[in-house]
Amino acid sequence: MQALTGRALALDESWQGGSLHEFLVTFAGAKPGRPDFAAIEKHYRRAVELSNDLHGGPHVAYAEAVCIPRQDEKCFRAALEKALALDLDRAPEARLQNTLAQRRANWLLSQTGELFLAAESTSGEKTP
16 A cells, blocks of 8 residues: 555655545554554645645544544544534535545544543543
């Protein structure tokens, strides 16, 4: 898979507004073992740049690939809010993918309590 995506990036990394980089965010986050956060961050930034920040998918993929494993709820919410803030009319060619990204973002936000450990208070009890 790495050879295929590497070749695709070499041929046209800007294809579909950075969709290859968006895929690599998801792919790198799904690999077994410790995620390569530096590689994920690189692909995320490039996907956002190549799409002119008109695609919600990179933000949702980043929330899942980086924010959840790091247990960074603030990062998670910020990334998903970026996806939800997109105006579907600004990129009509990406309307379907952005609609799906926004649905996923809303669902993920509804699952926050299941995805993040509750912060512990100084007494050792979990706080809601």
